[in-house]
Each structure stands twice: as C-alpha cells, then as structure tokens.
Amino acid sequence: MSDIFLGECLVMENREVAAGTFLLRLEAPAVARIARPGQFVMVRTGPSPAKGTSPLLKRPFSLHRIGSGGEIDLLYRVVGEGTSLLSQVRSLQGLEVMGPLGRGFEPPDPLPRAYLAAGGVGLAPLLALAETLAGSTETILFYGARSDDDLVSAPYLELFQCRVLLCTDDGSVGFHGPVTEPLAEVLEASPAPVFACGPRPMLARVAELAAGAGVAAQVSMEANMACGMGACLGCVVQTNEPAYTRVCLEGPVFRAEDIQW
Ligand SMILES: Cc1cc2nc3c(=O)[nH]c(=O)nc-3n(C[C@H](O)[C@H](O)[C@H](O)COP(=O)(O)OP(=O)(O)OC[C@H]3O[C@@H](n4cnc5c(N)ncnc54)[C@H](O)[C@@H]3O)c2cc1C
Ligand code: FES
Structure with missing residues (x-):
C-alpha cells in the first residue's frame, strides 16, 4: 500500500484514436516504475478540488501502456460526465492520479501461446500485457467492436506485435460477429490460455469456452x-x-x- 502514488501528473497527450475513444498519456514515473499489466489507476477527471468538486470521485482506468520512460497511457471511452471532462483536458495540464492499484494479469512462465480477447475499450489493459509477451509467446489478439469506426486503426494495432483478428457486430470490417466465435474455433484447434477484457457477457462466454477447452482464462472485470x-x-x-x-x-x-x- 505504501508504494501507491497519489499526486498530480502532467498530461503529455490526449487525443482521439477511434470514435469517442481517447488516448491519454501522463508523466507518472512513480506509477510506471512498479506497475504491472492489468493494474489500474484512479484519475480525478474534473478540476482540482480548489476550483470545483464535480465529479467528486476519481474514475478507474486500466494501464494501457507502461512506458520505460516513466509515462503511462490510458485508453478510455467517453461514456458520461467524468470521461467527457477528461476528453477536454489539454497537454501540460495536471491531473490527480492514484495508483498502481489492484492485481494484474499473471501469465504463466513459460507461455508458448496465448489468446487475447478484447471487446471495445476492453482493449485497454491488453496492450501492456501483449508488450510483455512479445518475443516469447505466440499471441493472437481477437479484437471486436460494434463497427469499424469504433476500432482503433490498423497502424495503432501494430503496437501489439502479434496477429490481430478483427470482429464487428455489423460486419463492416473483419469477422461479422462477436470475438468469442473465432476464439471458440481457434481454442478447439489449438488450446492455449486466454486473457480477456470487455463486456460481462463476453467475459462469461470466454470463461465457458476456456473451461470447455481445458485452458486457463484470466479476465479483467x-x-x-x-x-x-x-x-x-x-x-x-x-x-x-x-x-x-x-x-x-x-x-x-x-x-x-x-x-x-
Ligand atoms: C478496474 C477498471 C478499469 C477500467 N478501465 C477502463 C479503461 O481502461 N478505459 C475505459 O474507457 N473505461 C475503463 N473503465 C470504466 C470507466 O471507469 C468508466 O467508464 C468511467 O468511470 C465512467 O465515468 P463517467 O463519469 O464518464 O461516467 P458516469 O457519468 O459515472 O456514468 C455514465 C454511464 O456509464 C456507466 N458506467 C460508469 N462506470 C462504469 C463502469 N465501471 N463500467 C461500466 N459502466 C459504467 C454508468 O452506469 C452510466 O450509465 C474501468 C473500470 C474499472 C472498474
Ligand atoms: S472501490 Fe471501494 S472497495 Fe473497491
């Protein structure tokens, strides 16, 4: 608990990377130094308490990327008051941050093969994990959203350094349907541990598929x-x-x- 940082971090970048989805880069060396993939931070999205109190509560966001230069990236979707305020934050502003918090992914070592399953902004915690697996684990990312516009771009997905299988609910790009359908096929042909983040029904299906294939699954709730x-x-x-x-x-x-x- 004593290693948890609480204080103001400088905003280095805050830009839209898909419809309604933003990438926020913060200078947070005290967080980046000890953070693990799958952990999260609480961010005060509104003005400093001296200037106003709404929204009062900090909001939780997964660590999307843990930079070796002391920066952390958050990938967030605008859904309400807090995230809407966050999307208006500019570079060089300060934001109150607390973290790293919680327990992250615990990939077995060695791990020859792994499947990552992301629904929408559930992509967030999986980049930090993919970066730690790169080079030692054959990884496939199953990434789905409602439509093409809701997906981050193909060049952005190169950061994952693995094979990516896109899925959309409306069929505008990639597989027409949920990520769990191609995941089911791949798990049957070649079982391997699954790491997932996304809407609860998707995670429930991942749990079912992993149990059926006799492999472990770790889910970010x-x-x-x-x-x-x-x-x-x-x-x-x-x-x-x-x-x-x-x-x-x-x-x-x-x-x-x-x-x-
Ligand atoms: C451990 C953890 C990690 C998270 N990581 C990310 C992340 O990396 N990127 C990201 O975009 N979001 C993430 N979330 C969800 C994020 O915290 C919420 O979207 C955010 O708090 C909403 O704040 P708001 O003020 O904009 O919305 P509010 O005004 O509080 O709510 C707006 C609407 O969103 C719904 N909502 C609020 N919070 C959640 C929630 N936690 N889950 C589902 N629906 C919610 C509300 O029910 C309401 O309908 C994470 C949540 C948790 C618990
Ligand atoms: S958010 Fe308070 S106990 Fe988890």
Missing part, C-alpha cells in the same frame, strides 16, 4: 468504484469462494473460474 482501495465495498462481484470479492483489491483481474457468472 469492471465495477463502479468509489474508493479504489478496498474501503467502501462498492465494487464487489460474486465469486465462488468467498461469496463476494472486491474488484479493486482482489481484482480487477480474476481467474475466470472464480467468478459467479
């Missing part, structure tokens, strides 16, 4: 969070043992078989 550090119990999910578990402290990454879907 979402929940509304007030404190981000285990105190408010606002973020619990139903698990097998114990019955309720905090996403912010024991997660956000869980073994898929531990969740009560």
Whole structure:
C-alpha cells in the first residue's frame, strides 16, 4: 500500500484514436516504475478540488501502456460526465492520479501461446500485457467492436506485435460477429490460455469456452468504484469462494473460474 502514488501528473497527450475513444498519456514515473499489466489507476477527471468538486470521485482506468520512460497511457471511452471532462483536458495540464492499484494479469512462465480477447475499450489493459509477451509467446489478439469506426486503426494495432483478428457486430470490417466465435474455433484447434477484457457477457462466454477447452482464462472485470482501495465495498462481484470479492483489491483481474457468472 505504501508504494501507491497519489499526486498530480502532467498530461503529455490526449487525443482521439477511434470514435469517442481517447488516448491519454501522463508523466507518472512513480506509477510506471512498479506497475504491472492489468493494474489500474484512479484519475480525478474534473478540476482540482480548489476550483470545483464535480465529479467528486476519481474514475478507474486500466494501464494501457507502461512506458520505460516513466509515462503511462490510458485508453478510455467517453461514456458520461467524468470521461467527457477528461476528453477536454489539454497537454501540460495536471491531473490527480492514484495508483498502481489492484492485481494484474499473471501469465504463466513459460507461455508458448496465448489468446487475447478484447471487446471495445476492453482493449485497454491488453496492450501492456501483449508488450510483455512479445518475443516469447505466440499471441493472437481477437479484437471486436460494434463497427469499424469504433476500432482503433490498423497502424495503432501494430503496437501489439502479434496477429490481430478483427470482429464487428455489423460486419463492416473483419469477422461479422462477436470475438468469442473465432476464439471458440481457434481454442478447439489449438488450446492455449486466454486473457480477456470487455463486456460481462463476453467475459462469461470466454470463461465457458476456456473451461470447455481445458485452458486457463484470466479476465479483467469492471465495477463502479468509489474508493479504489478496498474501503467502501462498492465494487464487489460474486465469486465462488468467498461469496463476494472486491474488484479493486482482489481484482480487477480474476481467474475466470472464480467468478459467479
Ligand atoms: C478496474 C477498471 C478499469 C477500467 N478501465 C477502463 C479503461 O481502461 N478505459 C475505459 O474507457 N473505461 C475503463 N473503465 C470504466 C470507466 O471507469 C468508466 O467508464 C468511467 O468511470 C465512467 O465515468 P463517467 O463519469 O464518464 O461516467 P458516469 O457519468 O459515472 O456514468 C455514465 C454511464 O456509464 C456507466 N458506467 C460508469 N462506470 C462504469 C463502469 N465501471 N463500467 C461500466 N459502466 C459504467 C454508468 O452506469 C452510466 O450509465 C474501468 C473500470 C474499472 C472498474
Ligand atoms: S472501490 Fe471501494 S472497495 Fe473497491
């Protein structure tokens, strides 16, 4: 707990990378130094408390990229008041940040082959993971969204340094349907651990497919969070043992078989 940074970080960049999806780069050496893929930060999206209090609560965002130069990237989708304010933030402004928080992905070592499954902005935590796997693990990213416009661009996806299979709900690009359909086929032909982030129904299906293929799956879960550090119990999910578990402290990454879907 003592290593968790709380303070103001300088905004280095904040730009739209897909429709309604932004990339925020922060100078955060104290976070980047110790952060692991799958962990998250809480960000105060509004003005400093001296200038106003809305929205009062910080918002949780996965670490999209953990830079060796002390920067961290967040990939976020505008969905409400906090993320809308965040999208208006300019370079050289300061934002209050707390982190790194939670438990991240724990890929087995060695890991010859892995599948990453991302639904929409669920892509966020998987880049940091893909970067740690690059070079040692044959990785395929299954990345889906509603439509072509909602996907980050092909050149951006080169950062993952792996094979990418695109899926869209409307069939505007790639496979016409959810990422779990091609994932099911690949898992049957060549089973390997799965790491996933996205909407809950997608994660539930990933859990089912992984169990059927006899492989492990680790899923990054979402929940509304007030404190981000285990105190408010606002973020619990139903698990097998114990019955309720905090996403912010024991997660956000869980073994898929531990969740009560
Ligand atoms: C551990 C963790 C990591 C996350 N990482 C990312 C990330 O990398 N990128 C990203 O874009 N988002 C991420 N989220 C979700 C993000 O925190 C919410 O989208 C954000 O808090 C919304 O704030 P807001 O003020 O814009 O929306 P609000 O005004 O608070 O809410 C607007 C709408 O969004 C819904 N909403 C709010 N929070 C969530 C949530 N956590 N999950 C689902 N729906 C929600 C509300 O129910 C409401 O309908 C993460 C959440 C968690 C718990
Ligand atoms: S957000 Fe407060 S306990 Fe998890």
